[in-house]
Amino acid sequence: MLNIKNLKITLDEELSKDRNVIIIPHMGIDFDAIGSAIGLSLIATKYKKESFILVDDPIHKIDPGVKIIIDESIEKLGTNYINKNKYLENTKENELIILTDVNKSNLICLEKEDLKDKDIIIIDHHNEDINTFNTEKKYNDIHVSSASEIVTKLLCTLKIKYKEDIANYLLAGIYLDTKRFSQNISSDTMKLISKLLENGADLNKVTDFFSEDIASDQRILELISHATVSSYSIATVIGDIGNEYTKEEIAKAADYLLKYRIDAGFAIGSTSLEDNTVSISARSKGKIDVGKVMQQLGGGGNIYSGATKLENTTPTDANKMLQKVIRPNFYIDN
Numbered sequence: 001m002l003n004i005k006n007l008k009i010t011l012d013e014e015l016s017k018d019r020n021v022i023i024i025p026h027m028g029i030d031f032d033a034i035g036s037a038i039g040l041s042l043i044a045t046k047y048k049k050e051s052f053i054l055v056d057d058p059i060h061k062i063d064p065g066v067k068i069i070i071d072e073s074i075e076k077l078g079t080n081y082i083n084k085n086k087y088l089e090n091t092k093e094n095e096l097i098i099l100t101d102v103n104k105s106n107l108i109c110l111e112k113e114d115l116k117d118k119d120i121i122i123i124d125h126h127n128e129d130i131n132t133f134n135t136e137k138k139y140n141d142i143h144v145s146s147a148s149e150i151v152t153k154l155l156c157t158l159k160i161k162y163k164e165d166i167a168n169y170l171l172a173g174i175y176l177d178t179k180r181f182s183q184n185i186s187s188d189t190m191k192l193i194s195k196l197l198e199n200g201a202d203l204n205k206v207t208d209f210f211s212e213d214i215a216s217d218q219r220i221l222e223l224i225s226h227a228t229v230s231s232y233s234i235a236t237v238i239g240d241i242g243n244e245y246t247k248e249e250i251a252k253a254a255d256y257l258l259k260y261r262i263d264a265g266f267a268i269g270s271t272s273l274e275d276n277t278v279s280i281s282a283r284s285k286g287k288i289d290v291g292k293v294m295q296q297l298g299g300g301g302n303i304y305s306g307a308t309k310l311e312n313t314t315p316t317d318a319n320k321m322l323q324k325v326i327r328p329n330f331y332i333d334n
């Protein structure tokens with residue numbers, strides 16, 4: 001594994017070659033993945049290399065704040081984005097792949113095969129497993145707060161100047177992965193946050209990216225308004241037929257149910273109308289093992305939280321299946 005100085009040397013070498021750069025964040029793109037990816041595309045630009053950020057998440061599944069950053073970066077910075085099909089159509093043998101905020105093939109939109117002869121650099125802060133790409137050019141430190149922290153450090157090491165927009169995106173990445181600056185902060189993280197602020201980052205703008213989207217919040221409240229409480233003090237909400245929800249919305253609805261005087265809450269809704277996929281999220285206050293309930297439906301979790309995804313069904317039928325497997329024996333004796 002590389003240290004930051006070796007990573008600088010590696011980038012120096014790899015970005016001096018005549019090639020395009022493809023920056024790959026994880027699927028389910030979040031603030032850290034996008035912030036670090038945009039920072040890396042700036043680095044590629046400084047080496048006069050054309051770079052593309054590979055994003056293949058369906059637009060409606062992208063967090064609204066992340067979507068704002070993507071749109072802003074296109075408009076203000078001219079950042080290039082590419083989807084999976086476009087990438088596969090135009091891929092060139094000698095291109096440089098940089099994975100950021102991810103190191104595993106099962107968490108990106110491409111197959112391991114697609115990258116088998118490619119030059120790959122990994123910049124990450126996650127555990128590795130059998131799906132991790134095999135490359136010498138890897139900077140993966142699980143003790144660092146975020147990929148955005150690593151890229152901020154890289155910008156400092158490479159003495160690359162950047163504007164306030166990029167400072168904001170990187171700060172948003174650190175903000176997310178430190179749970180609003182409350183976890184996993186080292187003195188190095190603080191120094192780099194300070195650098196970002198010196199470069200014009202504005203915490204008000206960053207927290208704005210994280211604001212709830214009114215439309216999405218209203219959909220969750222709409223879901224909640226249909227809640228029914230069955231026997232065993234279990235609340236269930238079923239999404240409108242023909243309405244598509246994100247997994248996060250379903251999860252938030254289940255979270256929300258626990259505000260009420262119930263033992264457990266289940267939220268059910270279509271997450272893909274095209275594939276007839278229905279997701280169920282389950283939350284419990286501890287009396288019911290909702291992980292076990294979700295296991296009965298092919299999912300999993302623990303006592304307090306669980307989820308499953310059902311194919312080829314409707315929310316109504318998914319609810320029937322759910323009600324059948326909710327039995328008193330999932331109550332925990334105490």
Ligand SMILES: [Mn+2]
Pocket residue numbers: 032033101125145146147177
């Ligand atoms: Mn991260």
